[in-house]
Every structure is written in C-alpha cells, then in structure tokens.
Amino acid sequence: MGHHQRGxxxxxxxxxxxxNNCRLLVARPSRRGFVVIDSFSRIIRLxxxxxxxxxxxxxxxxxxxxxxxxxxxxxxxxxxxxxxxxSTEACRIAENSDEFIARVREETGLELEIVSQETEAKLAVSxxxxxxxxxxxxxxxxxxxxxxxxxxxxxxxxxxxNWRASIHDRLDAQNCISAWTSLPIGVVTLAEKYGGHHVTxxxxxxxxxxxxxxxxxxxxxNGLREKMAEGTSHLxxxxxxxxxIAGIKLELPAYDRKRVDGCxxxxxxxxxxxxxxxxxxYEQRVAQPCVGADRADLVxxxxxxxxxxxxxxxxxxxxxxxxxxxxxxLATMMAEDGYSGEGRRRRSQAxxxxx
Numbered sequence: 304m305g306h307h308q309r310g311x312x313x314x315x316x317x318x319x320x321x322x323n324n325c326r327l328l329v330a331r332p333s334r335r336g337f338v339v340i341d342s343f344s345r346i347i348r349l350x351x352x353x354x355x356x357x358x359x360x361x362x363x364x365x366x367x368x369x370x371x372x373x374x375x376x377x378x379x380x381x382x383x384x385x386x387x388x389x390s391t392e393a394c395r396i397a398e399n400s401d402e403f404i405a406r407v408r409e410e411t412g413l414e415l416e417i418v419s420q421e422t423e424a425k426l427a428v429s430x431x432x433x434x435x436x437x438x439x440x441x442x443x444x445x446x447x448x449x450x451x452x453x454x455x456x457x458x459x460x461x462x463x464x465n466w467r468a469s470i471h472d473r474l475d476a477q478n479c480i481s482a483w484t485s486l487p488i489g490v491v492t493l494a495e496k497y498g499g500h501h502v503t504x505x506x507x508x509x510x511x512x513x514x515x516x517x518x519x520x521x522x523x524x525n526g527l528r529e530k531m532a533e534g535t536s537h538l539x540x541x542x543x544x545x546x547x548i549a550g551i552k553l554e555l556p557a558y559d560r561k562r563v564d565g566c567x568x569x570x571x572x573x574x575x576x577x578x579x580x581x582x583x584x585y586e587q588r589v590a591q592p593c594v595g596a597d598r599a600d601l602v603x604x605x606x607x608x609x610x611x612x613x614x615x616x617x618x619x620x621x622x623x624x625x626x627x628x629x630x631x632x633l634a635t636m637m638a639e640d641g642y643s644g645e646g647r648r649r650r651s652q653a654x655x656x657x658x
Contacts, residue, residue, distance in 0.1 A: 312642060314340065316378040316386030317632035318371075320415065322350035322393040322449025322491050323601070324543070325370040328629040329381045332642035336433075337633055341377050345370045346597040350393035350450045354492045359397045364406060371411045385640070387632045389418045389426075392450030392489065420485035424453045425477050426631030431541050431624040432476035434565055435459065441536035443527065443616055446627060447544045447608050449491040449601075454518075454612075456482040456527055482525040486517050490544065490601040493608065499600030500585045507581050507607055514611035522615055531616055538612070541624040543598065544605030548576045549623040550593030558593050564625035570613055573621060577606040 312332040319326045329341035347367045352360055378386060394400040394417045404415050418426070427446045435442055435457070444455040457479040497510050522528060530536070549563045552572050580588060580603060588599040 312637075312640075313384040314378075314381045315633055315636050316374075316381075316383040316388075317629040317636070318374055318386070318388040318413075319628040319632070320349065320367070320371075320388070320390040320394070322353070322391065322451075322489055323348055324449065325349075325367060325374070326629060327374040327377060328633060329378060329383060330633050332637050337637060337642075341381050343370075343374055343377055345373075348449075348491070350397075350491050352495075353393055353397055353450070354495050357397065358399050359393065359403050364403050367403075368407060368410050371407060371413055375411050375413055385636055387636060388413055388415050389423075389628065389632065390415050391418060391423055391628075392448060392487070395420075396450070396487075420451070420453065421483070423628065424455050424483045424485065425480070426628045426635070427453055427541055428455055428457065428476050428480060428631070429634050430627040430629065430631035431539060434539060434622050434624050434626075435476070436537055436620075436622070439536050440534045441530060442539050443531070443536065443612075443618070444539045444541065445612060447540070447542040447605050448489040450487070450489045452486045452488055452608060454484050454486070454521060455480055456525060456530075482521070482527070484521045488514060488517055488608065490604040490608070493604035494601050497604070499604060502581065502603045504581055507603060510604060510607035511610045511614070514608050515614060518611055518615050527616055531618055536618060538616070538618050538621040539624060540609070540621055541627040542605070544602070544609055545621070545623045546625045547593050547598060547602055548573055548606070548609070551576045551579075551591065556592055560625045563623055566623050568621045568623060569619055570617070570621065573609060573613065577603075577610060580606060 311334065314329055314331055317328050323346055325345050325347045327343040328339055330337040330339045347370050349359060349363050349367045351363050394403065397403070400417065407413055407415050428444060431444065440459050442457045442459060444457065446453040457476065458481040459479055461479045462475060493510055497506055546563050549566050549568060550558050552568060553562055553566070555562060585599055588594050588602060589596050594602050
C-alpha cells in the first residue's frame with residue numbers, strides 16, 4: 304500500500320466502526336495494491352458505559368453519527384463507487400444496536416453491517432499480511448480493540464511460495480489461519496472494570512493477571528507457546544495500543560504513521576514504555592504527545608492486555624501495524640472486482656461489473 308502511487312481504478316470506501324474509534328479509508332487500486340486518497344479517524348467512544356448498561360447511550364450514538372456524516376461527505380466528494388461499512392463488538396452486543404443502525408441509515412444514508420468475530424479476524428489478517436516476516440514460519444496477530452481483542456495464529460508454511468503481498472496474497476494469508484479467538488476484553492471494557500485515570504502498579508498487575516486468565520483456554524487448546532519455542536515466529540500487533548507504544552519508544556513529538564507502521568519492537572522495548580506509563584500520573588499521560596486526552600484513560604488497559612499476551616507467548620520481536628480491518632475490506636472488495644494488485648485487471652466475472 305503506497306500513498307504516492309497513482310490509482311488505476313474507481314474509488315472504494317472502507318469504514319471500521321469500533322467500540323472506541325470510527326475510521327475511514329478511501330482508496331483506488333494501484334500497481335502495488337492500492338493507494339489511499341482520503342482518510343478519517345475519530346475517537347467516538349460508541350461503547351462508553353455499554354459493559355454496565357448493555358445499551359448504547361444516546362450521547363454515544365450522537366457523537367458517532369456526527370463522525371459518520373463526515374465519512375459520508377468524504378466518500379461523496381471522492382465519488383466512491385463501492386464501499387463496505389462494518390461495525391464490531393459494541394454493535395454485536397448492544398441490546399439497542401438495531402435502533403442505532405436504523406438511526407444511522409435515516410440520518411446519514413449509510414448502511415452499517417455488523418460483522419462476526421470470525422470475519423473481523425480474517426479482515427485483520429488480510430489488512431496487515433504485507434507486514435509478515437517472510438523468514439518466519441509462524442506469527443501471532445493480535446488486534447486489541449475497544450470492546451474485544453482478536454488473536455490469530457498463522458502457520459506461514461501454508462502460504463504460496465512467491466509471496467509478494469499483492470491484493471491476492473493478502474487474501475491468501477487467510478488460508479494460513481490455524482487458530483483464532485475473540486475475547487470480550489478491550490481497552491474500554493478493561494478500563495471500565497478497573498479504572499483508567501489513576502492506575503497504581505498493583506491495579507495494573509491485577510489487570511494483567513485477569514487478562515492472562517482469559518487467554519489461557521486459547522493456549523491450552525492450541526499449544527502456541529510450544530510452537531513458538533520450536534520454530535521462528537513473531538508477534539504482529541494492529542491496534543492503538545501498539546502504535547501508541549511505538550510512538551513513545553521512537554520519541555516522536557507528534558504521532559507519525561510513516562515512522563510507526565511496520566516498525567519492530569523488542570519485548571524489552573514494550574515493557575520499558577509500559578513501565579514508564581504506569582509510573583506517570585493521568586495528567587502526565589495526557590501531556591504525552593502520542594497518548595493525549597483521548598487515550599490517557601485507556602492506554603494502560605491496552606498495555607496490560609499486551610503484557611498478558613507477552614507473558615503467555617514470550618517472543619522477542621513484535622511488528623507494529625497501523626493498518627487492519629479497513630485495509631482488509633479494501634483488499635477484499637478489489638479482489639472481488641478483479642484487481643490483482645499487479646497492475647492488471649483480471650479477466651474474470653468482474654470485467655463487466657458496475658460499481
């Protein structure tokens with residue numbers, strides 16, 4: 304995915320509405336995959352209070368619909384011909400998600416699709432497949448969300464030999480999935496359970512142990528620790544938690560996607576940054592340029608989830624992805640429409656498709 308290439312086809316829109324974030328990408332197919340021509344990201348906290356009430360609040364829905372109107376306008380301005388707009392954990396579990404989706408349809412004209420946990424896991428794999436280390440025989444991809452966290456173990460011995468991470472290779476990566484799970488724990492739900500403003504080292508450790516307990520059945524069922532110890536593998540994280548940690552480690556004066564996406568961290572790097580965040584006051588976390596007021600009460604919950612992952616599956620190398628579901632959606636739609644990511648429109652059933 305390069306941002307400097309010229310697109311060779313129509314504009315596509317991909318929207319990921321999560322428990323915490325509303326994110327949009329608009330892109331065109333290009334010779335090496337696709338080129339992003341517009342984007343939008345806003346923390347909307349759709350799932351605020353959901354773990355207690357079981358419902359999406361009126362204020363959360365209002366905030367989200369305001370963000371969705373901006374997304375609609377961007378897609379109209381870019382003449383998007385085909386789009387897919389997905390919502391995840393908050394809408395999966397809220398009692399009133401039907402009411403919310405009807406409001407979105409009525410007030411914005413957008414049609415939201417609630418995706419399953421399995422679809423979410425597959426899209427995450429497709430979205431960040433190009434960051435897999437070709438020298439490794441296994442990778443644990445994780446997506447720490449607001450309301451849930453997805454874990455996917457890839458057996459990379461199953462991938463095609465001439466892997467180039469084109470659009471079709473992104474989808475081929477789904478064939479490497481040998482185990483996956485979705486946990487109903489994310490940064491919002493964990494912060495609401497333990498508190499996010501004033502987190503002592505003791506509270507932080509309690510969060511880590513709680514997440515470890517939730518992860519153990521997945522390890523017991525699949526024996527990933529042994530597989531990782533026997534072969535060459537790495538962690539690949541796609542979420543605000545890992546991108547924030549990377550930004551802090553790189554000492555960025557402001558978050559910079561180009562520096563963060565694709566960078567490597569060691570487990571020591573991660574623990575050094577997490578330790579410094581635990582030692583900070585809430586106000587100090589707000590003042591940290593890669594955290595800010597939007598994430599200051601959630602970042603330690605994310606660090607605790609990541610620490611639990613690293614305790615269960617010790618691994619020296621972690622690759623950071625500032626990409627995920629939206630890129631997976633774009634790759635899927637473009638492949639369905641016959642774009643291979645190699646500059647050729649495939650002669651397929653898509654040749655006569657209208658967008």
